[in-house]
Amino acid sequence: MESVQIVDVESPPEYAESPNQQPGAIEYGDNKSLDSGVENNLDNLTEATLSEDDDYDNGSSDKENSVPEPENDNKITDALRTLKLSGHVGFDSLPDQLVNKSVLSGFIFNILCIGETGLGKSTLMDSLFNTSFESTPSPHSLPSVKLKAHTYELQENNVKLKLTIVDTVGYGDQINKEDSFKSIVDYIDNQFEAYLQEELKIKRSLSTYHDNRIHVCLYFICPTGHGLKSLDLVCMKKLDSKVNIIPIIAKADTISKSELQKFKTNIMTELSSNGVHIYEFPTDDETMSDVNAAMNQHVPFAVVGSTEFVKVANKMMRSRQYPWGTVQVENESHCDFVKLREMLIRTNMEDMREKTHCKHYELYRKKRLEEMGFSDVDSENKPMSFQQSYENKRSSHLAELQKKEDEMRQMFVVRVKEKENELKDSEKELHSKFDKLKKDHADEKKRLEDAKKKLEDDMMEFTKRKQQMTAMSGSHTLTLGKNKKK
Numbered sequence: 001m002e003s004v005q006i007v008d009v010e011s012p013p014e015y016a017e018s019p020n021q022q023p024g025a026i027e028y029g030d031n032k033s034l035d036s037g038v039e040n041n042l043d044n045l046t047e048a049t050l051s052e053d054d055d056y057d058n059g060s061s062d063k064e065n066s067v068p069e070p071e072n073d074n075k076i077t078d079a080l081r082t083l084k085l086s087g088h089v090g091f092d093s094l095p096d097q098l099v100n101k102s103v104l105s106g107f108i109f110n111i112l113c114i115g116e117t118g119l120g121k122s123t124l125m126d127s128l129f130n131t132s133f134e135s136t137p138s139p140h141s142l143p144s145v146k147l148k149a150h151t152y153e154l155q156e157n158n159v160k161l162k163l164t165i166v167d168t169v170g171y172g173d174q175i176n177k178e179d180s181f182k183s184i185v186d187y188i189d190n191q192f193e194a195y196l197q198e199e200l201k202i203k204r205s206l207s208t209y210h211d212n213r214i215h216v217c218l219y220f221i222c223p224t225g226h227g228l229k230s231l232d233l234v235c236m237k238k239l240d241s242k243v244n245i246i247p248i249i250a251k252a253d254t255i256s257k258s259e260l261q262k263f264k265t266n267i268m269t270e271l272s273s274n275g276v277h278i279y280e281f282p283t284d285d286e287t288m289s290d291v292n293a294a295m296n297q298h299v300p301f302a303v304v305g306s307t308e309f310v311k312v313a314n315k316m317m318r319s320r321q322y323p324w325g326t327v328q329v330e331n332e333s334h335c336d337f338v339k340l341r342e343m344l345i346r347t348n349m350e351d352m353r354e355k356t357h358c359k360h361y362e363l364y365r366k367k368r369l370e371e372m373g374f375s376d377v378d379s380e381n382k383p384m385s386f387q388q389s390y391e392n393k394r395s396s397h398l399a400e401l402q403k404k405e406d407e408m409r410q411m412f413v414v415r416v417k418e419k420e421n422e423l424k425d426s427e428k429e430l431h432s433k434f435d436k437l438k439k440d441h442a443d444e445k446k447r448l449e450d451a452k453k454k455l456e457d458d459m460m461e462f463t464k465r466k467q468q469m470t471a472m473s474g475s476h477t478l479t480l481g482k483n484k485k486k
């Protein structure tokens with residue numbers, strides 16, 4: 001790496017286009033400049049395409065060259081004609097155009113490091129990119145796993161790379177490790193979701209969008225020498241359909257050579273018996289198939305990282321010094337660091353980017369769109385366009401709404417009837433109460449009137465008696481007076 005420029009960006013910014021980039025400006029390689037004969041050649045090509053009688057491909061049969069007669073005007077034939085150009089046209093510069101365009105816009109690569117606290121994640125990242133990302137050690141006391149992303153801008157020659165390193169802070173530190181993988185799964189899904197939302201926008205800007213989808217997950221295995229922990233298996237199983245996993249044995253200098261081979265075999269057996277699919281370096285490209293196939297046999301890579309340099313044969317080498325000797329990080333007989341760097345950065349970076357987009361993101365996108373109710377086929381398994389799918393979804397949604405509305409209306413009518421009956425009952429009750437009160441009142445009134453009449457009668461009787469008494473006492477007094485005079 002010649003020059004490394006690091007810009008630490010805590011939260012990834014919008015990915016700006018290169019200031020030098022001009023729309024449509026394409027640099028052609030020296031040997032691929034457009035020559036003056038292009039116009040003539042284009043004319044030739046047009047003629048060649050139009051004229052059916054000429055034999056343009058001597059090596060191909062008549063059947064290949066002949067254009068089948070269309071059965072009717074609406075039917076498009078699948079037949080392809082292979083034509084030979086009679087001169088240089090220029091489209092052989094397409095690969096160069098592609099390279100130039102990619103170099104101008106820069107590359108993005110996102111690494112997720114999963115591993116227990118203090119397992120050497122940050123040291124390995126420094127060693128891999130031969131720089132210092134200046135990370136801080138994590139505490140062991142976090143109640144849950146947190147993911148922290150840091151974005152750096154690196155430049156090597158004229159190639160710019162936006163590298164995001166995502167760290168799992170506090171992984172494996174909790175007593176209950178059941179949910180340790182959950183925040184990691186959520187993080188990966190959130191990046192897919194953000195990309196999907198950008199893709200679904202009417203006015204989308206994918207060319208300038210800062211893609212945060214994880215391209216590779218380096219899973220740091222504890223160098224126990226035995227096998228995988230259950231947390232390792234559970235986490236990798238949850239992630240294997242979402243991200244390219246490369247398992248690595250951390251701090252491999254702590255295991256002896258013979259133990260290491262057995263440890264690697266144990267790990268691979270455990271992974272396959274639990275159905276965990278890890279990333280395999282592609283063997284379909286002939287130029288790389290041998291190397292990649294050989295490297296697949298070395299997984300999980302046993303790596304050593306270091307930030308210290310020791311002078312070995314007049315050269316400063318990344319090493320770890322011990323009382324009994326020195327472990328050189330880049331020495332292939334000491335560890336697999338060089339193999340990992342070769343596979344991860346120099347050979348298969350683009351394949352991982354592509355697999356992330358074409359395999360893992362595609363799976364997520366399919367699942368999400370199906371959840372939203374979209375499908376490529378109808379109920380009879382016949383192909384269906386996006387618009388048809390949307391219209392079907394819309395009509396089923398409207399039908400569902402209508403059904404809900406009807407149900408609510410019916411429920412409303414039933415409730416109104418219930419309330420009406422309730423009101424009628426309480427009205428009846430009130431009426432009967434009123435009647436009873438009225439009757440009670442009438443009875444009371446009658447009773448009082450009777451009492452009053454009786455009282456009046458008694459009063460009359462009393463008055464009459466009183467008068468009688470008064471009259472009687474008057475005549476008695478008169479009789480007494482007459483007797484005195486005598």
Ligand SMILES: Nc1nc2c(ncn2[C@@H]2O[C@H](COP(=O)(O)OP(=O)(O)OP(=O)(O)O)[C@@H](O)[C@H]2O)c(=O)[nH]1
Nearest residue numbers: 116117118119120121122123137138251252304305
């Ligand atoms: N023996 C040995 N020690 C290592 C190796 N890599 C890192 N270390 C040491 O392990 C300790 C932790 O290293 P870090 O790189 O900070 O580990 P980490 O996983 O980033 O730690 P956290 O971010 O705190 O979780 C440091 O003292 C490193 O020097 C290695 O390959 N072998």
Ligand SMILES: [Mg+2]
Nearest residue numbers: 121122135136
């Ligand atoms: Mg760290």
